[in-house]
Amino acid sequence: MIRVGVAGASGYAGGELVRLLLGHREAAVVVLASRGSAGKTAFEVYPGLRGYDLPRISDVQADDLARKCDVVFIAAPAGASMSLVREILAASPSTKVIDLGPDFRLKSPALYQEWYGMAHEAPNLIAEAAYGLPELCRDEIRHTRIVANPGCYPTAALLALAPLAARGLVDLRSVVIDAKSGVSGAGRTPSPGYHFPECEENLRPYGVLRHRHTPEIEQELQRVVRRSGDGGAGGPGSGGGADVAVSFTPHLVPMSRGILVTAYASLKALPQACGDGAEGNSAHEAGAEGTRPIRAALRGANGAETERPGPNPNMSANAIPDTRALTALYEEFYAGERFVRVLRNDLPQTKAVRGSNFCDIAVRADTRTGRVVVISALDNLVKGAAGQAIQNMNILFGLEESIGLETPPVWP
Numbered sequence: 330m331i332r333v334g335v336a337g338a339s340g341y342a343g344g345e346l347v348r349l350l351l352g353h354r355e356a357a358v359v360v361l362a363s364r365g366s367a368g369k370t371a372f373e374v375y376p377g378l379r380g381y382d383l384p385r386i387s388d389v390q391a392d393d394l395a396r397k398c399d400v401v402f403i404a405a406p407a408g409a410s411m412s413l414v415r416e417i418l419a420a421s422p423s424t425k426v427i428d429l430g431p432d433f434r435l436k437s438p439a440l441y442q443e444w445y446g447m448a449h450e451a452p453n454l455i456a457e458a459a460y461g462l463p464e465l466c467r468d469e470i471r472h473t474r475i476v477a478n479p480g481c482y483p484t485a486a487l488l489a490l491a492p493l494a495a496r497g498l499v500d501l502r503s504v505v506i507d508a509k510s511g512v513s514g515a516g517r518t519p520s521p522g523y524h525f526p527e528c529e530e531n532l533r534p535y536g537v538l539r540h541r542h543t544p545e546i547e548q549e550l551q552r553v554v555r556r557s558g559d560g561g562a563g564g565p566g567s568g569g570g571a572d573v574a575v576s577f578t579p580h581l582v583p584m585s586r587g588i589l590v591t592a593y594a595s596l597k598a599l600p601q602a603c604g605d606g607a608e609g610n611s612a613h614e615a616g617a618e619g620t621r622p623i624r625a626a627l628r629g630a631n632g633a634e635t636e637r638p639g640p641n642p643n644m645s646a647n648a649i650p651d652t653r654a655l656t657a658l659y660e661e662f663y664a665g666e667r668f669v670r671v672l673r674n675d676l677p678q679t680k681a682v683r684g685s686n687f688c689d690i691a692v693r694a695d696t697r698t699g700r701v702v703v704i705s706a707l708d709n710l711v712k713g714a715a716g717q718a719i720q721n722m723n724i725l726f727g728l729e730e731s732i733g734l735e736t737p738p739v740w741p
């Protein structure tokens with residue numbers, strides 16, 4: 330059994346970790362830690378956990394966590410985990426740490442300081458941390474001892490946009506991400522804007538132009554582009570580098586769980602070899618049969634037969650991939666991924682993923698405007714936090730990724 334510790338056990342993400350770990354056949358929770366709830370039983374903090382065999386909550390002590398645990402999940406606010414991670418690894422270098430907070434997500438300490446308003450206390454550990462989005466970074470996760478579990482919005486946004494970024498299909502300076510979250514995304518600590526009378530029957534934006542998940546989304550989209558071998562938004566040879574700028578606006582929605590992202594970007598015209606080439610079809614007109622050359626061209630930098638999309642000023646406006654081609658691309662990109670469901674005819678909705686580790690995605694090409702619309706939905710506390718963290722633990726320990734995460738969504 331993997332011996333698991335949870336620091337920040339009294340919060341929403343910590344509680345969700347405990348709930349899911351109780352259903353994990355290869356893991357046992359041996360330490361629950363929180364500063365304010367030390368001494369309490371788990372069910373005093375989470376009434377739903379009454380009757381389960383769980384340790385009493387203890388104070389947050391790095392030595393104790395390091396000594397007793399094979400892996401420690403830290404579900405604490407920004408700034409709280411960097412020194413704790415350093416202390417745990419100093420006490421036990423072989424212990425693995427999965428940080429659900431943001432302290433190890435940004436690769437640049439300067440960027441961290443800029444967006445989080447504090448200096449990083451363990452900058453030498455940042456480079457070893459793997460960004461924990463399994464569908465995009467699985468190999469790095471396998472070989473690390475620090476996993477930076479992604480933010481809830483970045484998970485939804487990156488899974489929605491990665492196939493387009495990897496295949497160079499959109500102008501990555503044109504990306505607009507409109508996102509909505511349930512109130513549990515703000516955590517358990519009360520504050521006026523999150524009180525029931527103020528949230529209920531209300532819909533409001535927040536963090537406009539300055540939400541901390543913005544640089545995380547940009548950083549990881551850039552890495553997707555770099556890994557795919559595309560030269561950047563301008564395509565190979567454009568000299569643009571991995572040029573990404575997203576406009577991200579989150580909104581608070583009066584529901585307890587769930588994130589829905591609607592992302593927009595300008596589609597780039599396909600090269601002639603792809604749409605108008607030997608087979609004589611424009612991508613737009615090609616339909617299902619036309620997805621074959623499109624998909625060959627979209628396959629990416631590693632395939633010998635590929636010709637990557639790049640700018641082509643001579644292309645007509647309708648030489649962009651259509652919805653069927655894009656859906657086929659998404660299905661291919663996420664083939665074999667247990668937790669990403671590409672929807673063809675339906676649209677994602679938060680209730681269809683509630684309580685589960687799924688992220689549902691649908692893509693639509695707007696051939697009238699030349700833009701793509703991608704919609705994704707996930708449960709912020711599961712695929713957006715605790716479920717994804719357990720998926721990462723499974724990868725770290727060489728287990729089947731879905732162990733402990735097969736709970737179907739709760740409906741209605």
Ligand SMILES: NC(=O)c1ccc[n+]([C@@H]2O[C@H](COP(=O)([O-])OP(=O)(O)OC[C@H]3O[C@@H](n4cnc5c(N)ncnc54)[C@H](OP(=O)(O)O)[C@@H]3O)[C@@H](O)[C@H]2O)c1
Nearest residue numbers: 337339340341342364365404405409430514516517709714
């Ligand atoms: N909620 C979500 O949907 C979600 C999704 C993805 C990621 N996350 C991230 O996960 C982390 C936890 O979020 P949450 O929603 O669970 O927050 P939360 O409900 O407010 O819980 C925070 C937890 O951290 C502990 N804590 C607070 N300050 C601490 C410190 N300085 N050192 C150690 N522990 C401290 C708190 O307990 P004590 O004060 O008693 O120690 C509590 O257990 C955050 O970084 C958040 O950004 C949350």
